Every structure is written in structure tokens, then in C-alpha cells.
Amino acid sequence: MKEKRFETEVVHAGYDSKDHLGSLSTPIYQTSTFTFDSAEQGQRRFAGEEDGYIYGRLGNPTVSALEDRIAALENGEAGLGFATGMAAVSATLIALTKANDHILCSQGLYGCTFGLLSLMRDKYNIQADFISMDTEEQIRQYIRPETSVIYIETPINPTMKVIDLEMVARVAKEYEIPVVVDNTFSSPYIQRPLDLGCDIVIHSATKYIGGHGDVVAGLLVGKEEFISEVAMTTQKDIGGAMSPFDAWLLLRGLKTLPIRMERHSDTAEKIVEHLKAHPNVEQVYYPFDRDNPDYHIAQKQMKLGAGVIAFDVKGGLKDAQAFLNQLSFLKIAVSLGDAETIIQHPATMTHSVVPEVDREKMGISNTLIRMSCGLEAWEDIWQDLEQSLNHMHMTQTN
Numbered sequence: 001m002k003e004k005r006f007e008t009e010v011v012h013a014g015y016d017s018k019d020h021l022g023s024l025s026t027p028i029y030q031t032s033t034f035t036f037d038s039a040e041q042g043q044r045r046f047a048g049e050e051d052g053y054i055y056g057r058l059g060n061p062t063v064s065a066l067e068d069r070i071a072a073l074e075n076g077e078a079g080l081g082f083a084t085g086m087a088a089v090s091a092t093l094i095a096l097t098k099a100n101d102h103i104l105c106s107q108g109l110y111g112c113t114f115g116l117l118s119l120m121r122d123k124y125n126i127q128a129d130f131i132s133m134d135t136e137e138q139i140r141q142y143i144r145p146e147t148s149v150i151y152i153e154t155p156i157n158p159t160m161k162v163i164d165l166e167m168v169a170r171v172a173k174e175y176e177i178p179v180v181v182d183n184t185f186s187s188p189y190i191q192r193p194l195d196l197g198c199d200i201v202i203h204s205a206t207k208y209i210g211g212h213g214d215v216v217a218g219l220l221v222g223k224e225e226f227i228s229e230v231a232m233t234t235q236k237d238i239g240g241a242m243s244p245f246d247a248w249l250l251l252r253g254l255k256t257l258p259i260r261m262e263r264h265s266d267t268a269e270k271i272v273e274h275l276k277a278h279p280n281v282e283q284v285y286y287p288f289d290r291d292n293p294d295y296h297i298a299q300k301q302m303k304l305g306a307g308v309i310a311f312d313v314k315g316g317l318k319d320a321q322a323f324l325n326q327l328s329f330l331k332i333a334v335s336l337g338d339a340e341t342i343i344q345h346p347a348t349m350t351h352s353v354v355p356e357v358d359r360e361k362m363g364i365s366n367t368l369i370r371m372s373c374g375l376e377a378w379e380d381i382w383q384d385l386e387q388s389l390n391h392m393h394m395t396q397t398n
């Protein structure tokens with residue numbers, strides 16, 4: 001079948017109702033194991049000589065539908081579902097490295113990814129460098145003979161810096177180093193790293209893929225060979241497999257991804273303009289803001305700016321906390337990509353595991369706020385932000 005447009009694939013790819021008694025919605029195969037017709041069939045399945053399901057941790061039809069769908073959306077050969085985004089990150093990094101290797105990372109990473117890298121350094125002497133990846137020369141300078149992965153987040157959480165994926169992929173090819181991209185902040189509707197020459201895509205499906213704040217899950221997309229290696233090693237034996245019900249929630253959430261991303265992005269652009277004009281806001285960070293130094297890279301590789309904004313309020317830590325406490329209906333919570341607008345304070349929340357010196361290098365100050373624009377009316381979102389910004393210095397209790 002000829003490939004369809006994204007908006008059609010997001011609804012149909014990986015599932016045909018004809019194979020499931022005509023069920024329009026993907027059935028939830030809520031089972032831990034699968035029966036064999038004969039002892040010989042069981043033997044063939046375990047030997048890998050016959051396709052078919054064996055046991056829940058090794059595969060499930062509901063999860064498979066989602067895996068095929070995400071692979072189609074990211075233009076990859078195969079997908080793999082995980083219990084959490086971090087299960088996908090850890091299974092990937094452990095599969096790609098051995099003791100004493102080196103990983104080259106973007107400067108600014110999800111807090112727990114940073115935590116995982118610290119653990120791998122302490123346990124297996126795997127070193128990591130965190131660099132801006134602004135130029136080819138800088139990347140070349142940091143590549144070592146033992147560099148086995150280039151690991152990137154873009155836009156970078158939470159500072160919204162953007163890395164030129166095509167450029168990094170070009171350099172990495174010369175050295176035959178795989179490039180892994182955490183595409184959580186964009187979703188495949190906005191950015192497709194494999195099309196830009198990168199090798200592997202990871203999602204915290206908890207965020208935009210699910211989109212409704214009701215599931216924690218992860219996804220991985222890449223070449224068939226790599227995905228089956230992970231499925232048979234670091235997923236099977238470490239065990240972070242996805243549950244069938246979570247896969248079903250994600251299949252449902254995905255159907256509205258394009259519509260949601262348009263709205264999230266539209267709202268974010270409007271809120272950015274208003275934040276920039278407010279006297280109690282020091283600076284705003286958003287990929288599609290014209291004043292963003294990375295604006296042209298963002299325009300080149302992203303369809304839209306997505307829904308996450310970061311901004312520094314004027315003052316110090318107490319002012320940032322007073323601002324959050326003064327909000328009326330907007331919720332203080334970590335995570336992103338939900339229908340509800342949620343706001344958090346990276347220095348004391350998502351990135352509190354990162355030592356202060358590293359936080360400063362990443363641009364995470366004590367006044368930085370990260371906000372995920374939800375699907376509410378943008379005027380209501382702005383009204384709440386504005387009243388809180390207006391009052392934050394008055395309500396602060398020192």
C-alpha cells in the first residue's frame with residue numbers, strides 16, 4: 001500500500017480491523033502469555049523460526065500495533081514500546097555502549113537521563129561530555145576513539161536551545177557513530193530526526209504522544225536490526241516492556257496528535273508574545289521566537305514550535321516560587337504535552353538532580369520557569385499568568 005499522509009497514518013498505520021474480527025478500535029490483548037498449538041510450535045517460536053507471540057514481555061498484539069504506527073510516523077523501519085521513557089533511554093544507551101566508552105551529549109538533557117549517565121560513569125567508567133554542538137569543529141574536537149553514541153535532545157529541555165540535527169548527523173556519519181535523538185519535545189508531527197540523517201529516535205510517550213496526562217510510557221524507533229537487538233537484549237532482560245492497556249491509550253491519544261500540536265503551538269506563540277512584553281519577565285525561550293538565536297535552525301527542521309515555553313522571571317528563587325503559588329487555575333506539575341497547562345520550576349524540580357554548576361552551564365537559573373501550554377483558551381491561560389506576574393513581588397514572603 002502506498003504511504004499516506006501523516007494525518008492519515010496517525011489514525012491507521014499498523015492496524016487493520018480485518019485482522020481483528022472487524023474491531024474498529026484496536027483490541028486490548030490483556031494477557032500475560034500466548035498458547036502454542038503444539039510442543040513443536042512452541043519450539044519453533046522460541047528458536048525464532050516462526051513468527052508469533054510467546055509471552056507478554058516479548059511482545060503483545062496491542063503493543064505491536066503501536067510500535068508499527070510510531071515507526072510509520074517517524075519514517076523508521078521498526079518501533080519498540082517501553083514501560084516508561086526512561087526504560088527506552090536506558091535500554092538504548094546500555095545496548096549501544098560497553099565499559100570505558102564515551103558518550104557525546106547535548107548540553108542540557110532530561111534530568112533522569114543525566115542521572116543515568118552519572119550512574120553509568122560510576123559503575124562502568126563510561127564518560128560523557130555535554131557540549132553545545134554549535135559547529136562541526138566543536139563536535140569533531142570532542143569525538144574520541146571510544147565514542148560510541150552521540151545523544152541529543154532538541155529542543156533542549158528546559159532551555160529550548162535547538163541543535164542542527166542534519167549537521168550533527170553528517171559529522172557522525174564520517175566517524176560511524178550512531179546519533180540518538182530524544183524527540184519528546186517535538187513529536188513526529190513537528191520533527192522527524194531519521195529524515196535528517198539521525199539513526200535512532202526515543203520518545204517519552206508520556207508527553208505529546210499520549211497527550212492526555214494519563215499514561216507513563218516510552219517508544220523507540222530505528223533500523224529493524226537495532227530494534228530487534230534491543231528487544232532481545234536490554235528490553236527482554238532488563239524488562240521495561242509496555243503494558244497492552246498503555247499501548248491502547250497511546251494509540252487513542254495519537255489519533256489527535258496533529259490537531260493537538262497545531263493548537264499547542266499556536267497558543268505557545270501567543271503566550272510568548274505576551275510574556276515578552278511583561279515587565280516582570282526577564283527573558284523568554286521558545287524555538288519559533290524570532291529573537292531566539294537558534295530561530296533559523298528551528299525553522300529548518302521543525303514544522304512548528306510545539307507547546308513548551310521557558311522564561312526567567314525577574315528577581316530570585318523566592319520570586320519564581322511566589323509566581324507559581326499565585327496562579328489560580330493553571331497547575332503546578334512536572335511533565336508536559338497534556339490538555340492541561342502545567343508549569344514547573346526546573347532548578348528545584350525536574351533538574352534538581354543536576355549539580356548547580358552543571359545546571360548553570362545548561363542555563364537553568366533559579367528564576368527559570370518551564371510551562372507546557374495546554375489546550376485551554378489561550379486568553380484564559382494568559383489572564384492567569386498575567387495576574388500572577390503582576391502580583392508575585394507583592395506576595396513574596398521573605
Ligand SMILES: *Cc1c(COP(=O)(O)O)cnc(C)c1O
Binds near residue numbers: 216
Ligand atoms: C519525560 C521525559 C523523559 C522520561 O520519560 P518518562 O516517560 O518520564 O520515563 C525523557 N526525555 C524527555 C525529554 C522527557 O521530557
